Amino acid sequence: MNVIEVSELRKSYRAPDGTPAPVLNVPRFNLAHGEQLALHGGSGSGKTTFLNVLAGILLPDSGSVRICGRDISTLRESARDRLRAIHVGYVFQTFNLLQGFTALENVLLAMSFGRGASRPRARELLARVGLADRADYRPRQLSVGQQQRVAIARAVANRPSVILADEPTGNLDRANAAAALALIRELCGECGAALLLVSHDSDVLAAFDRTLRMDELNRMEPVVAGAGR
Amino acid sequence: MIHTGRAVLLLVRRNLRQHALSTIATALSLALAGGLTMAVFVIEGQTRAAFSGGLGFDAVLGGRGSPLQLVLNSVFHLDTSPGNIPWKLYTEIRRRPYVEAAVPISVGDNYLNYRIVGTSLDMFEKLNYQPGRRLTVAPGGRLFDPDLQEAVIGSVVAQRAGLSIGSTFNPYHGITYDPAQRHDDEYVVVGILEQTNTPNDRVIFIPIEGIFRMSGHTLRGDGGEYTPRRGKPIPDAVKEVSAVLLKLKPGQPGFHLFQEVNRQGRVATLAWPIGSVMAEIFDKLGWMAQVLRLIAYLVVCVAAASILTGIYNSLSARRRDYAILRALGARRGVVFVSIIAEAKSIAALGALLAFPVYAGILLAAALVVREQTGVVLDLWVGHPALWITPLAMIAIGGITGIIPARKAYATDVASNLAPLS
Numbered sequence: 001m002n003v004i005e006v007s008e009l010r011k012s013y014r015a016p017d018g019t020p021a022p023v024l025n026v027p028r029f030n031l032a033h034g035e036q037l038a039l040h041g042g043s044g045s046g047k048t049t050f051l052n053v054l055a056g057i058l059l060p061d062s063g064s065v066r067i068c069g070r071d072i073s074t075l076r077e078s079a080r081d082r083l084r085a086i087h088v089g090y091v092f093q094t095f096n097l098l099q100g101f102t103a104l105e106n107v108l109l110a111m112s113f114g115r116g117a118s119r120p121r122a123r124e125l126l127a128r129v130g131l132a133d134r135a136d137y138r139p140r141q142l143s144v145g146q147q148q149r150v151a152i153a154r155a156v157a158n159r160p161s162v163i164l165a166d167e168p169t170g171n172l173d174r175a176n177a178a179a180a181l182a183l184i185r186e187l188c189g190e191c192g193a194a195l196l197l198v199s200h201d202s203d204v205l206a207a208f209d210r211t212l213r214m215d216e217l218n219r220m221e222p223v224v225a226g227a228g229r
Numbered sequence: 230m231i232h233t234g235r236a237v238l239l240l241v242r243r244n245l246r247q248h249a250l251s252t253i254a255t256a257l258s259l260a261l262a263g264g265l266t267m268a269v270f271v272i273e274g275q276t277r278a279a280f281s282g283g284l285g286f287d288a289v290l291g292g293r294g295s296p297l298q299l300v301l302n303s304v305f306h307l308d309t310s311p312g313n314i315p316w317k318l319y320t321e322i323r324r325r326p327y328v329e330a331a332v333p334i335s336v337g338d339n340y341l342n343y344r345i346v347g348t349s350l351d352m353f354e355k356l357n358y359q360p361g362r363r364l365t366v367a368p369g370g371r372l373f374d375p376d377l378q379e380a381v382i383g384s385v386v387a388q389r390a391g392l393s394i395g396s397t398f399n400p401y402h403g404i405t406y407d408p409a410q411r412h413d414d415e416y417v418v419v420g421i422l423e424q425t426n427t428p429n430d431r432v433i434f435i436p437i438e439g440i441f442r443m444s445g446h447t448l449r450g451d452g453g454e455y456t457p458r459r460g461k462p463i464p465d466a467v468k469e470v471s472a473v474l475l476k477l478k479p480g481q482p483g484f485h486l487f488q489e490v491n492r493q494g495r496v497a498t499l500a501w502p503i504g505s506v507m508a509e510i511f512d513k514l515g516w517m518a519q520v521l522r523l524i525a526y527l528v529v530c531v532a533a534a535s536i537l538t539g540i541y542n543s544l545s546a547r548r549r550d551y552a553i554l555r556a557l558g559a560r561r562g563v564v565f566v567s568i569i570a571e572a573k574s575i576a577a578l579g580a581l582l583a584f585p586v587y588a589g590i591l592l593a594a595a596l597v598v599r600e601q602t603g604v605v606l607d608l609w610v611g612h613p614a615l616w617i618t619p620l621a622m623i624a625i626g627g628i629t630g631i632i633p634a635r636k637a638y639a640t641d642v643a644s645n646l647a648p649l650s
Binding site: 049052055077082084085086090092096101108113117158 | 235236240246549550558559560561562647
């Protein structure tokens with residue numbers, strides 16, 4: 001069963017002069033349940049836009065994007081928000097932790113929009129990412145590696161069906177990058193989530209069995225990922 | 230929704246804490262505004278109630294002039310007397326079948342600025358100063374003997390002038406204290422009245438005969454001048470009184486008396502009904518209360534506007550946070566509600582702090598009013614303004630939150646999530 005099914009996806013932005021600037025043209029893309037796939041490509045190739053569309057943050061101009069069987073373009077905004085809260089975990093390059101909240105509160109907030117906040121489970125998750133003693137620290141009080149681990153714990157807090165990771169190691173040094181990557185992959189395995197990770201780091205890409213170049217995906221001719229299931 | 234409620238709570242708490250200084254400053258200005266509004270309403274309500282209602286008698290008969298001046302002078306012991314009326318009017322009116330009680334008073338002397346009122350024992354035995362309440366002498370004292378130079382004093386006089394039972398004092402002529410105007414007559418305090426929280430607390434009551442016989446006083450009841458002599462009875466014809474407090478029997482006697490005295494007579498004025506006479510002063514001064522209320526409302530509006538600008542100005546810094554929240558699955562509504570709740574919380578904090586401000590203003594006003602009039606304002610007497618104002622403040626706070634909340638509601642997620650360079 002596929003967690004993500006995309007067909008005939010088109011998305012363009014409006015250039016400052018008002019003309020549409022096409023960004024995405026994805027004839028076909030699937031990601032199977034539990035599958036882990038790395039996507040790479042040059043900057044401006046539409047990677048982040050693609051992830052935002054998959055997360056339901058942006059709507060496609062045409063085509064169908066199904067997340068866990070539901071076509072996001074037919075859903076009302078609040079239903080898309082709900083779908084994202086429950087089924088999609090997002091990890092950003094810049095972590096995007098909420099400043100002013102503790103690590104624990106960051107995880108709890110994500111939970112509260114999804115399957116419900118549980119303090120014990122949030123603490124358990126922070127312990128799982130090695131931050132049991134940092135639960136009450138604010139992002140500024142944490143190292144970058146620790147911040148990304150909080151972000152990873154937050155992404156899996158609702159036991160999502162898929163984790164979208166946008167350059168999750170881009171701001172980390174080599175050691176932290178390797179640790180963060182391993183952590184994401186392990187946690188996805190533990191909660192049964194599929195992983196779609198965007199990166200241009202060759203070390204990261206080397207860790208994946210399957211990788212996909214953005215220009216293979218974002219073209220006129222159909223590109224099938226996930227063994228065509 | 231229960232879960233997002235918790236998220237909203239976390240968000241509001243964080244935002245209030247992060248902008249603590251602006252939160253506190255705004256709450257304080259709201260507190261000032263709310264306290265002022267409540268105080269204006271309560272002070273106006275209580276002074277109006279104290280002055281225009283709740284008296285135990287119906288009318289005052291006095292010299293020809295303004296009924297308002299007559300009531301202010303004879304009931305509230307303010308202002309000056311409009312003039313005396315012949316004793317005959319008092320004796321005539323007390324015999325009317327519809328008059329339940331008629332109490333003469335004679336004014337014009339003081340002791341250390343506390344007004345001396347000559348009266349009969351009916352003041353204590355037949356007249357209620359408020360419905361169901363009589364002036365009573367505190368234990369250890371007694372009423373004066375109408376034939377002796379004795380005094381019964383109000384509780385404030387006792388405290389402030391340092392008089393106690395057995396103390397003696399000499400009255401001074403006039404309503405303001407002037408050492409040169411000392412009368413030779415010496416009075417002895419025989420009773421101290423129980424506290425009434427009315428102007429009576431600031432009065433010294435002596436027998437009316439004492440006023441007639443006070444050294445230096447001249448009686449003009451019959452048009453001529455008569456100086457009483459010790460041991461010789463004073464003819465009724467020469468006696469005069471400042472006013473007569475009247476308690477009428479139920480029915481409509483006041484109206485007939487009003488017609489008789491005010492329309493036909495030429496010597497006297499009947500202030501009736503006292504409540505509406507006093508209400509007149511509030512109607513005349515109504516614009517002042519109106520202006521005060523207007524100022525209070527304006528201050529509320531300015532404070533409410535500061536909620537708006539405070540939150541609005543911090544929005545650009547929060548935009549990324551809202552985008553992150555949305556990316557985590559928060560609905561637009563959560564963002565909207567959290568800002569409204571934040572605005573309401575600031576307003577609620579202001580409303581809470583408004584009560585000490587209100588208490589401060591009222592206590593200060595109560596001191597002044599009591600000092601000037603003897604009327605006591607009570608902090609603890611309820612007034613609708615005390616709950617309407619805080620609720621209205623919170624509602625206004627919520628309304629001012631709508632503008633920044635709408636802006637935050639419209640936050641574009643994708644563009645605000647872009648990595649900061």
